[in-house]
Amino acid sequence: MPGAGDELVPVAEGVDDLLPAIGAGDATAFARWLAGAEGRLRDSLRSFATRVDTEAVLQEALIRVWQVAPRFVPDGRPDGLLRLAIRIARNVAVSELRRNRLDPVEIEALERAAHRDGLPPVPDRAADPMLRRTIEDCRRQLPARPAAALAARLESDGAEPDERLAEHLRMRTNTFLQNVTRARRLLAECLRRRGVDLAMELA
């Protein structure tokens, strides 16, 4: 996986520029595309959020994007791979609704709502080094246990359930979760004091 030591600059170029490399199986290019596309793709699933676990749907959709990318033929319009990814994510969500035997009329209504939402706007704060430094400063000020819980989540890369992370830290799972909540809130307070608008969103 591309890590801190690799020469991988967060998305600054247009994501479409990465298409040939992704299609050729370049995982570093896919990682760069992911960094720019994840938020918009997640936002595109919002209308399904009360009926499907959007995190699971999103991960499955991203894996499928990687699998079909070599066969993807751009139509010349911008954000080609992202539009394909949104279609795939919605299809995964609809499959999940069918698996859960949701009323077809309701499935149709959710699909219509998702289409009405259109392509989410580009996030404006991706890869901001100043923001990163400010968050890191605030993170350093966290008390030990909330800091440890947050670090465990960040460093596990989603590979281990919270129960196991809590065990490593000698915490009960509930205590671990309370520490994650506390870390998030303290970070929000710290960022708010520094005038960072992400603070409002984290609160």
Place this chain on the structure above:
Amino acid sequence: MRDEREALIEATTTAWRPRGPSAEPRPHPAWADLDPAARLEAHERTRRLRALEAALHPNGLSTTARAVLARIGV
């Protein structure tokens, strides 16, 4: 009651997901216990956390992105 709801929402914000028979990501066990409003809150909270994680990562990768890259063998 409020604490329990809060813990369930927080539990779903991890990028970890159980795997199905074909290793596909399945819903988090806590997600099934959430009412619709809490599910929406879980979605929004996860979105914000991933933005924070991406902002902290040198390559702008959230834990979701890193979980997916690990799955595809990167």
